[in-house]
Amino acid sequence: MKMKHVLPSLVVLALSAGGATADEETTLSIEGETLTIRADAPAHAEELDEVISGWVFRSSETQALQLDDFDNPAFVFVDQAIDEWDKVDGTEGKACSSCHENVEDFAGLRTQLPRVDGGQLVTMEELVNECRTDRMGAEPWKWTKGKMTGMTALIGLQSRGMPMNVAIDGDATPFWEDGKDLYYTRVGQLDMACANCHEDNYGNMIRADHLSQGQINGFPTYRLKNAKLNSTHARFKGCMKNIRATPYKVGGPEFKALELYLASRGQGLSVETPSVRN
Amino acid sequence: MAKGVKPRVKVPKTAAAGETITIKTLISHKMESGQRKDGDGNIIPRSIINRFTADFNGQNVIDVTLEPAISTNPYFQFEAVVPESGEFKFTWYDDDGSVYETSKKVAVE
Numbered sequence: 133m134k135m136k137h138v139l140p141s142l143v144v145l146a147l148s149a150g151g152a153t154a155d156e157e158t159t160l161s162i163e164g165e166t167l168t169i170r171a172d173a174p175a176h177a178e179e180l181d182e183v184i185s186g187w188v189f190r191s192s193e194t195q196a197l198q199l200d201d202f203d204n205p206a207f208v209f210v211d212q213a214i215d216e217w218d219k220v221d222g223t224e225g226k227a228c229s230s231c232h233e234n235v236e237d238f239a240g241l242r243t244q245l246p247r248v249d250g251g252q253l254v255t256m257e258e259l260v261n262e263c264r265t266d267r268m269g270a271e272p273w274k275w276t277k278g279k280m281t282g283m284t285a286l287i288g289l290q291s292r293g294m295p296m297n298v299a300i301d302g303d304a305t306p307f308w309e310d311g312k313d314l315y316y317t318r319v320g321q322l323d324m325a326c327a328n329c330h331e332d333n334y335g336n337m338i339r340a341d342h343l344s345q346g347q348i349n350g351f352p353t354y355r356l357k358n359a360k361l362n363s364t365h366a367r368f369k370g371c372m373k374n375i376r377a378t379p380y381k382v383g384g385p386e387f388k389a390l391e392l393y394l395a396s397r398g399q400g401l402s403v404e405t406p407s408v409r410n
Numbered sequence: 411m412a413k414g415v416k417p418r419v420k421v422p423k424t425a426a427a428g429e430t431i432t433i434k435t436l437i438s439h440k441m442e443s444g445q446r447k448d449g450d451g452n453i454i455p456r457s458i459i460n461r462f463t464a465d466f467n468g469q470n471v472i473d474v475t476l477e478p479a480i481s482t483n484p485y486f487q488f489e490a491v492v493p494e495s496g497e498f499k500f501t502w503y504d505d506d507g508s509v510y511e512t513s514k515k516v517a518v519e
Contacts (some may be wrong), residue, residue, distance in 0.1 A: 202420040208438045208483055211416055359482065 160187055160404070163201055165293050171400030176300065179331050185401050186344040186409060189335070194356065197408040206285060206354035206406035209361050213282035222270025228283075231267065235290060242291035242403050246392045248303040253388050256284045257363070275383045281352040281361035288352070288405030295402060296349050298395040311393025314386055320377025326390075346371075347398040348391065350407025357410060364391050415439050419500055421514040425492045433464070436485045437502050437510065443478040459484060461503040467496040492516050 160167045169188055173180035187195060197203050217235060220227045232238070246255040260283055261272040273280040300308040315326045329338060330346035337343070352361040365382040368390060372379040380386035420434040437459060444456025462474045462484070471490045490498075495518045502510040 202418065202434050202436070205483070208416075208418075208436070211418065212414060212438070215416075 158188065158195070160185070160195075160198070160402075162199060162292070167293055167402035167404060168295065168400065169402070171295075174396065174399035177397045177399075179327075180345070180397070183347065183398055183401055184334070184345050185404065186347050186350060187404065187407060189342045189344040190409060194408060194410050198404070204354065204406065204408055205359070206352075206361055206408065209278065209282040209354075210286050210289060210406060213279075213286035216279060216283060217286065222264065222268035224267065224269040226268045228263070231263075235286060237290075238287045239290040240294055242288040242405060243294045243297045244299065246307075246388060246395065247299060248307065251303065253304070253307045253385075253392060255383075255388055255391060256287060257383065260284065260287075276363045276366040278360065281363050284363070285352045285361055285406040288403060291403045292405060293402050295400050296395060296398045298392060298399070300392070300396045304392065307389045307392050308396060310385075311389035311391070311396075314390045315393055320372065320375040322375040322377075324375045326371070345397075346394065347401060348394045349398045349401045350404035350409070352405065353407045353409050355409050361406060364394075413440075415504070415508075415510060417500065417502060417510050417512045419498075419512055419514055421498055421516060423515075424517045424519055427518045428491060428493055430489050430491050431516070432487065432489055433498065434485070434487045435462075435464075435500055436483060437462075438483050439502075439504075441478075441480060441482045441484065445478065457505050459502045460505055462486060463501045464488075464490070465499045465501075466490060466492065467494070471498070492518060494518050 158169075160169045167185075169185035171183050173183050177183065187198060197205070201207050214235075217228045220230075228235075242256070245259075246253050248254070257273075257275050257280055260280065264270045265272050273283070298304075318325045318328075326346060329343050334343050334345045348364050348367075351364045351367070353367075354360070355362050363382075365387045368387050369379040369382060415438060417435070417437045419436075422431050425431050439459050440457065441459065442454055442457040444453065444458075446454045448454050456478060458478055458480070459476050462472075462476060464471045472486075472488055474486065476484060495516065497513050497515050499511065499513045504510070
């Protein structure tokens with residue numbers, strides 16, 4: 133035990149010289165499971181040395197909310213999704229549970245999405261809606277609305293603690309390249325790219341906000357500012373409005389490509405779904 | 411009955427005799443204050459949880475009156491002493507007359 137304490141503190145000394153901010157020794161442990169909140173950056177994230185979960189950048193009060201599943205307000209919506217899981221809907225008289233016996237069977241799915249299926253990039257929202265329209269004969273859910281975010285949180289929760297690991301080779305390469313282009317393209321009245329804040333300036337304050345790396349390993353995430361679960365695409369939209377740009381379409385090819393690229397930048401971080409942020 | 415109401419409670423499964431335990435409760439409820447107006451300018455009627463109680467083996471532990479200013483999904487955390495094994499019973503009273511109940515057993519070792 134002694135050794136374990138000695139090593140991280142040495143790391144702190146080395147890094148604090150480089151202007152790192154948040155407390156390097158904090159660990160995220162939920163229900164007895166320790167999550168990876170810092171990892172060596174993958175080779176394809178050339179400008180980063182280390183990938184850091186957004187949890188690290190939040191205040192201690194916000195961090196504490198995620199440590200216990202009872203205190204985590206996102207679980208109100210996860211509970212609603214558990215009810216929805218067994219609810220029959222549509223013309224086929226089926227519920228999710230008619231085909232998928234156990235939601236636990238989805239362990240690991242969240243780490244691999246978005247992925248390429250039959251030449252198309254698909255996200256979890258699209259997989260859920262494909263089930264609803266093609267197999268249940270029900271109306272699709274809206275991408276960013278409560279029923280969808282609750283269900284993607286429930287499915288994502290099954291992968292909590294597993295490392296993010298999306299495929300970016302083969303069929304996925306062109307989508308990944310598109311996402312990377314978007315990440316580095318300046319847009320909007322403020323003429324800013326994702327990278328200007330989340331790569332060049334993470335750890336710094338932008339007025340009252342503490343900039344994170346913009347990792348998406350915790351999505352859908354419960355945000356204190358709107359007291360609900362937020363999807364990745366809704367968050368992208370928020371960012372684009374902040375830089376006075378016209379947001380791309382939620383569920384459109386741009387945001388899907390960006391989602392793949394961002395997921396790949398978080399390679400190695402644990403899935404935290406559903407996380408709590410401000 | 412208001413929609414989507416679901417009580418959640420966290421109570422330790424075991425405790426020592428006379429130990430003070432922490433209890434957390436949360437009920438999902440929209441807690442409509444009665445102050446807001448809809449798009450046509452009509453007042454949206456008040457619909458809140460107005461009372462919350464917790465009892466241990468029939469003895470009252472806490473009895474709370476809730477007011478309209480309390481926000482959505484009201485959360486209570488409080489402490490109780492458990493002298494013996496028994497059951498906590500939690501009750502929420504809705505404005506519309508609905509009563510939501512849940513209970514949790516504690517074993518004293």
